[in-house]
Amino acid sequence: MAQFSGAVKLADLNDFITPSQACVVNIHGKKEGGVKLDFDDLSQPPEVGDVQPQPRAPPGFQQTAPSGPNGAIKVTLQDCLACSGCVTSAETVLLEHQSAAEFISKLTDPEVTVVVSISPQSRAALAAFYGLLPAETLQKLTGFFKGLGVRAVLDTSTGRDFALLEAAAEFVERYRETHPELAEPSEDDPIDVDDRVSSSREAGTSGRQPPDSKKTHGDYVLPHISATKSPQAVMGTLVKRHLATQWGLQPGQVYHCAIMPCYDKKLEASREDFNLPGASVAEVDSVLTSGEVQQMLEAHGRPLGELPSAPLDSLVGSVQEDGQLYGLPGGSGGYLEYIFRAAAAQLFGKQVEPGPLPLRMLRNADFQEVSLNVGGRPALRFALAYGFRNIQTLVRKIKRRACEYDYVEIMACPSGCLNGGGQLKRHPGQSAQQLLDELDAIYHDPQVVPRLPQDNPTVAALYKQWVGADVASVRARQLFYTEYHKRDKSIAATVGDW
Ligand code: SF4
Structure with missing residues (x-):
C-alpha cells in the first residue's frame, strides 16, 4: 500500500478495473496493453452530482465491470467517477x-x-x-x-506574482489578436463594471485552467488554455x-x-x-x-x-x-480579479475601482461572472468556474460555441485552492465551512494592505x-x-x- 497522507492511501490497486486493462493511461499518455474497452456514449451524461457511485465489491473480491453486447467491458461515466484508475498504476509510481x-x-x-x-x-x-x-x-x-x-x-x-503579471499580459495580447477592431481607448467613454454578462456579443474563452483538464477535454480546451x-x-x-x-x-x-x-x-x-x-x-x-x-x-x-x-x-x-x-481576492491566486483590472487598464484605458469585483452568482457560488461595459457596450466578460460540475457546464458551452466569456478562472476544487484536497483536517467539531472561513480570514487578513x-x-x-x-x-x-x-x-x- 502506498501512503501519501492520513487522507489518501493507495491500496488494492486493481480494486475495480485492473491495471492491465486499457482504462489505465500512464502519465506520458501511452496506453497500457490489455482488454479493449467499449465506452458508453457519454455525449449526454448526467450531472456529476447526480451520479451514484457503483457499489464496491467486498474486501477480497474482485469487482468486474458490466459486459457490453460484444463481450467488451462497458465503462460508464459512473464507473469512471467511482474508479481510482487514473492513479492506480503508472501514476502511482510517480506519486x-x-x-x-x-x-x-x-x-x-x-x-x-x-x-x-x-x-x-x-x-x-x-x-x-x-x-x-x-x-x-x-x-x-x-x-x-x-x-x-x-x-x-x-x-x-x-x-504567483510572476504568473499573474505574465498571464495578464498574455490575455491582453490574445484579446488584441481576436479583436482587431479594437479602437484606441477614449477617456470619454464611461465604464460600468456589471455583474451581468450580456450574451449579445460572440466571444471566445481564454481561460486559466488546471493542467490536468487536458487529460479529459484536450481538443476543446487546449487552444484556450493560458500558456503561462x-x-x-x-x-x-x-x-x-x-x-x-x-x-x-x-x-x-x-x-x-x-x-x-x-x-x-x-x-x-x-x-x-x-x-x-x-x-x-x-x-x-x-x-x-x-x-x-x-x-x-x-x-x-x-x-x-x-x-x-x-x-x-x-x-x-x-x-x-x-x-x-x-492574498488577492479569491482563494486561488486572484487571477480573475487581477487580469480583469489589468485588461480594463491596458485595453480600454480604464481604472476599475479597488475592492472585490461585483461578481454575480450563476448556478452556485462556484460559478460567477462579471463584465466591463465601455461606452454602454460589453467589452470584457469574465467568469470563474470552480469544481468539476461547473467546469463540465463550461466545457459543454465551449463545445456548442456558446461560451460568451473572454476569460474564465477555472479551478478543480470547489471554493478553490484554500479548499484543496491536501489541506489539513478540521479541528474536532469544526465544520468544513468554518474551516474554510478560518483559512479565508488568514489569507485575506484585513490588516494587511493588499500588494499588487x-x-x-x-x-x-x-x-x-x-x-x-x-x-x-x-x-x-x-x-x-x-x-x-x-x-x-x-x-x-x-x-x-x-
Ligand atoms: S488545490 Fe484544487 S483548485 Fe487548487 S490547484 Fe489543487 S486541484 Fe486545483
Whole structure:
C-alpha cells in the first residue's frame, strides 16, 4: 500500500478495473496493453452530482465491470467517477517519488542541495492548524526545514506574482489578436463594471485552467488554455535556473520540493512539459501537501509553534521578505480579479475601482461572472468556474460555441485552492465551512494592505537583474510560458468526452 497522507492511501490497486486493462493511461499518455474497452456514449451524461457511485465489491473480491453486447467491458461515466484508475498504476509510481520518505532521503544525499517552496494556501492552513500568524508560520517552517538540512525555504507568492503579471499580459495580447477592431481607448467613454454578462456579443474563452483538464477535454480546451506557467512551475524555473546559478550549481544538483494544497500538483510536477527545455531535469522534483508537512511535524514530535524560527530566505539578496500573505481576492491566486483590472487598464484605458469585483452568482457560488461595459457596450466578460460540475457546464458551452466569456478562472476544487484536497483536517467539531472561513480570514487578513504583483520588490528586482527584460518579453516567455499536450486520444479524450 502506498501512503501519501492520513487522507489518501493507495491500496488494492486493481480494486475495480485492473491495471492491465486499457482504462489505465500512464502519465506520458501511452496506453497500457490489455482488454479493449467499449465506452458508453457519454455525449449526454448526467450531472456529476447526480451520479451514484457503483457499489464496491467486498474486501477480497474482485469487482468486474458490466459486459457490453460484444463481450467488451462497458465503462460508464459512473464507473469512471467511482474508479481510482487514473492513479492506480503508472501514476502511482510517480506519486511514490513524491512522498515525504523520498523527500527525506534527498536530505542526506550528498549529490543534491534541497530547496523547499511553500504555497500561500498551505501556509494559511498550517497557520490555522497551529494557531500562528502567517509570517510566524513561514519563519517556523524555515527553521524546521533548515534543521532537516534544506538550504533555502521560499514563498511561492513570488511565483504567483510572476504568473499573474505574465498571464495578464498574455490575455491582453490574445484579446488584441481576436479583436482587431479594437479602437484606441477614449477617456470619454464611461465604464460600468456589471455583474451581468450580456450574451449579445460572440466571444471566445481564454481561460486559466488546471493542467490536468487536458487529460479529459484536450481538443476543446487546449487552444484556450493560458500558456503561462502555474505559480508552482514558475517557482521551479526560479529555483532551477536562477538560484542554482547563483549557487554555482547545475539544475540537476538542486532538488526542489513544493508544498502545495493538493495532490494534483504532484501530477503537474511529473509532466514533461515542466522539465527544463531539452533536458530530462524537472523544475519541480516533488510536491508534498500541507497535510504531509503536518504529518512530518507530528513525526518530529514537537508542534510547529515550539520550533525555533529562522530568518526568511529571499531570491534577491537586496530584498528582505516580510512573510505577509498578500492574498488577492479569491482563494486561488486572484487571477480573475487581477487580469480583469489589468485588461480594463491596458485595453480600454480604464481604472476599475479597488475592492472585490461585483461578481454575480450563476448556478452556485462556484460559478460567477462579471463584465466591463465601455461606452454602454460589453467589452470584457469574465467568469470563474470552480469544481468539476461547473467546469463540465463550461466545457459543454465551449463545445456548442456558446461560451460568451473572454476569460474564465477555472479551478478543480470547489471554493478553490484554500479548499484543496491536501489541506489539513478540521479541528474536532469544526465544520468544513468554518474551516474554510478560518483559512479565508488568514489569507485575506484585513490588516494587511493588499500588494499588487508589480509591487512585489523581489519580482521587480528579478525582472531587472535576472530576466533582463520586461513582462511578456521574449525572454520572459522563454522562462514563464509552457506548452500543453493532449493525452492519448484513444482513451483519455473518449473517457472524458462529457
Ligand atoms: S483548485 Fe484544487 S486541484 Fe486545483 S490547484 Fe487548487 S488545490 Fe489543487
